[in-house]
Amino acid sequence: MESTQLGWRALLRRQWPLACALLLLVGIGFLGEGGWWHIPGAVVVCALAVLAPRRPFDAVLTAATAVGASSVVLLVAGVAPVTPMIGGLVVAEVAALMAIVAVVVRQAPPARAVAGVVLVVAVTALAAVVRPEYRSPHWPDDYSGPGFWPQSVFGGVLLALSLGTGLYFRARDRERATAVRAEVAAAQHTERMALARELHDVIAHYVTGMVVHAQAAQAVPAAAGEALPIIVRSGNEALAEMRRLVGTLRDTEADAPTASSDLADDVRGVVERSGQPVRLHVDLPAPVPPSLGRSVLRLVQESLTNARKHAEGASTVDVSVSVSDGAVHVLVADDGRARKAAPVGGSGGYGLVGMRERVELLGGRFSAGARAGGGWEVRAILPVTR
Template sequence: MESTHLGWRALARRQWPLTCALLFFLGGELFSERGGWWQLFGAAVVCALAVLSPRRPFDAALAAATALVVTSVLLRLTDADPAVPAVAGLVISEAAAVMAIIAVVVRQAAPWRAAVGVVVLLAASASTHALRPDYWLREWAQYAPEVWQQLVGGGVLLALSLGTGLYFRARDRERATAVRAEVAAAQHAERMALARELHDVVAHYVTGIVVHAQAAQAVPAAAQEVLPIIVHSGNEALTAMRRLVGTLRGTEADAPAATSDLADDVRGVVAGSDQPVRLHLDLPVSVPPSLGRSVLRLVQESLTNSRKHAEGVSRVDVSVTVSDGQVRVVVADDGRERRSAPVGGSGGYGLVGMRERVELLGGRFAAGPRAGGGWEVRAELPVGG
């Protein structure tokens, strides 16, 4: 069976209003004078399936229908004292849970699965009227609702459930279309940026190599002067190509590898930086490797920026801590801004790339000069979510 892969935390954030409403209805039925334990147990099962239905909507619909039928048979066999029904033989909590499941299965399942799930739930709900002991016949026969009243009430609830599911299904479709359009636009912009990079940078260096090589061929005596220029242009072209390849692969070629121990990974990055680093680590909980890679990249790029763009650095403070569900990264140096351009250029990541990476992960990023001199980079990334 299919699964929407909705995480438990996301499910809790999405379903807590429904959970509170169903618990309220169940609590009222639990402390009422009518209704047996079998009926309350069955209602609790159907309510639990309604809360979990976004993970596997079609399975939840089939399981809820089975639970309604089984509960109805047990109530008939035990001849339990019936509870006041809301529609057909369903009590309020069961009716609300069935409505929620119908809405979810219509919203998320494939059309034919949605149709089967709704029909099965409707059949199971209708069977409760015939299988369960009749409350109105035993207690208030003169006030028993007519068949047309039951049909109208059930039809209204069904229309509300189907309308809700179809509305959110349309919204999801519109959102998916908008996302695809944004992705296509981003891909087009990225292709244009790569084309400009190839034309303005790589082609420039390659053209220089060709021109200087031709000059060396025309004037052999000038070869010793031209060869260093060719070597430099070749290295710059290779650097630009590596950056382009890293962009196309969705990762940087020199990105550090992350393991299950973020503390050791950070120590390794710091040790390889060849800078006077004072390291502070406070990692009381484990950090997922996917998040650890971003943390390591932030530390590595901040140290690289400090080495390239600052002069007179006597100390770099690197702090990586976890508290209140946030990974906090702080890299600060005491240097002054370099007056000349750094050797090898400014790199392919930079502050803009760091900010984009942090914001994509739902975090916060800040970078700028320190009050007492030097430069500081701060980032906060959520551990979960």
């Protein structure tokens, strides 16, 4: 049997208005002049209506059984229910069955929803046949109560109201589930893109440096003694960054700092580890938020990586990081020429895309292109938010 796994506290918060209304209708049943034989069955059906969201189809089966048993008891006792509403069912029973029909139509699979509605209609017809007819002493002698067709029409209206309510909420639930799935898919896509940018900007930066220094050591064996320590350091830093990314995915380092408090030192460290001829200009009169500093470091890293991979014959790379007019200005420019051969490690074409996405996510402006006098430059303006 299906279950929505709705907890008892959640069920109470959701169903207490219905419980109060049904309790009031059951209490009204005690006010009649014909006895209380119908009360136990009405109480059971009302309780099932309140619990129906947990197991809708089971609630239909049990409620139908309760109505049938109550009808047999009234038949054996020869007592008509007090002020029946439709087919011998009292007001509380009708309201409870309407609620159960709405819930089963909303939550149950289509086949069970149809079976449940048919069962409720059948048990209502059975009650009309089995239960003794009610006659009020206040009625005129020539009046025998509502006829078959008025009760049938009224019952059909109430059934249609229950079905419409269930179908409406079923459609709303389906729309809500679709929206949630779309939001989850969008969040997953955003996380994948962020991870792709991190892998490309950080890991590729270190790996490219390792390959370049290894090639230099191959070309000039005498330089191996200088290149090997740089390769080892770059490899250790790449492993550290990879562990940090894995820890972030596992939520074990979600609160780990992304940059130190001194962005200028961080930028100098990135420049020194790049092993390139860099002219650095840093003008940071005020501290930069760590989250923004991390993005600045990634932009500088990726720009230097692109310069190493694509700028052939570059004699110098200018790196400038400054703060003015409430924004961090980043400029990385080289004087090299585009390589005719494929760069070290190939080029996936995602570097500029990742940098542009990173800047735009922070509400900044990004541009990259060839310089008028030769070479390539990358510019980014990132607003400072505190």
